[in-house]
Amino acid sequence: xxxxxxxxxxxxxxxxxxxxxxxxxxxxxxxxxxxxxxxxxxxxxxxxxxxxxxxxxxxxxxxxxxxxxxxxxxxxxxxxxxxxxxxxxxxxxxxxxxxxxxxxxxxxxxxxxxxxxxxxx
Amino acid sequence: xxxxxxxxxxxxxxxxxxxxxxxxxxxxxxxxxxxxxxxxxxxxxxxxxxxxxxxxxxxxxxxxxxxxxxxxxxxxxxxxxxxxxxxxxxxxxxxxxxxxxxxxxxxx
Numbered sequence: 001x002x003x004x005x006x007x008x009x010x011x012x013x014x015x016x017x018x019x020x021x022x023x024x025x026x027x028x029x030x031x032x033x034x035x036x037x038x039x040x041x042x043x044x045x046x047x048x049x050x051x052x053x054x055x056x057x058x059x060x061x062x063x064x065x066x067x068x069x070x071x072x073x074x075x076x077x078x079x080x081x082x083x084x085x086x087x088x089x090x091x092x093x094x095x096x097x098x099x100x101x102x103x104x105x106x107x108x109x110x111x112x113x114x115x116x117x118x119x120x121x
Numbered sequence: 122x123x124x125x126x127x128x129x130x131x132x133x134x135x136x137x138x139x140x141x142x143x144x145x146x147x148x149x150x151x152x153x154x155x156x157x158x159x160x161x162x163x164x165x166x167x168x169x170x171x172x173x174x175x176x177x178x179x180x181x182x183x184x185x186x187x188x189x190x191x192x193x194x195x196x197x198x199x200x201x202x203x204x205x206x207x208x209x210x211x212x213x214x215x216x217x218x219x220x221x222x223x224x225x226x227x228x229x
Contacts, residue, residue: 037218046208046220046221046222046223047157047165047208047210047220047223048220049217049218049219049220052216054216058216060216060217062217063122063217096164096165098164104167104170104176105170105171105174106212106215107155107167107170107210107212108155108157108165108167108210109167109176111164111165111166112164113163113164114164
């Protein structure tokens with residue numbers, strides 16, 4: 001059974017760095033074709049893809065946020081970590097991690113439940 | 122960046138009616154398009170992949186069509202649990218992805 005769960009602070013102050021952790025089970029990020037991505041959704045708004053890391057440790061970022069994002073993985077812990085620097089109130093959103101795999105035809109086939117991050121002083 | 126434009130923004134229908142949702146891409150995405158359903162307080166769920174293939178466990182009343190720049194999600198007969206927001210998403214320009222802005226299907 002594939003599961004993903006996001007964890008991190010619910011509240012961060014402007015200019016701070018956000019660190020989110022995605023802990024997953026039911027698959028290995030060492031498996032060829034496996035990827036984990038981060039996606040966010042401001043309240044009442046659309047989904048926005050942020051970053052991806054794959055089985056080969058290749059990383060890709062949303063070009064408009066690239067300078068602020070870092071994604072990494074710890075395969076021994078089955079975790080993927082996203083850091084976002086210089087947080088602003090417009091970054092208030094629910095942050096999801098999701099899996100991409102060959103068995104899911106390279107779409108987001110499993111998602112975490114999301115974690116709401118509020119940016120406020 | 123490939124922009125996906127969904128229409129209409131809101132669709133007001135009654136249970137049992139047919140829903141037709143549109144997604145238009147700013148450039149060709151071939152058939153690399155998916156549809157997701159999102160209910161309040163929940164994560165999105167993959168419904169359709171590669172434009173016309175139902176994901177595992179998705180009822181047959183959901184169907185997708187299209188290629189290139191124009192895509193359609195059809196729900197043949199709306200069930201009460203189908204009232205939700207639907208997003209299209211492209212993976213044509215791997216490894217970056219974009220989503221449409223969503224269509225809300227609400228009860229009339």
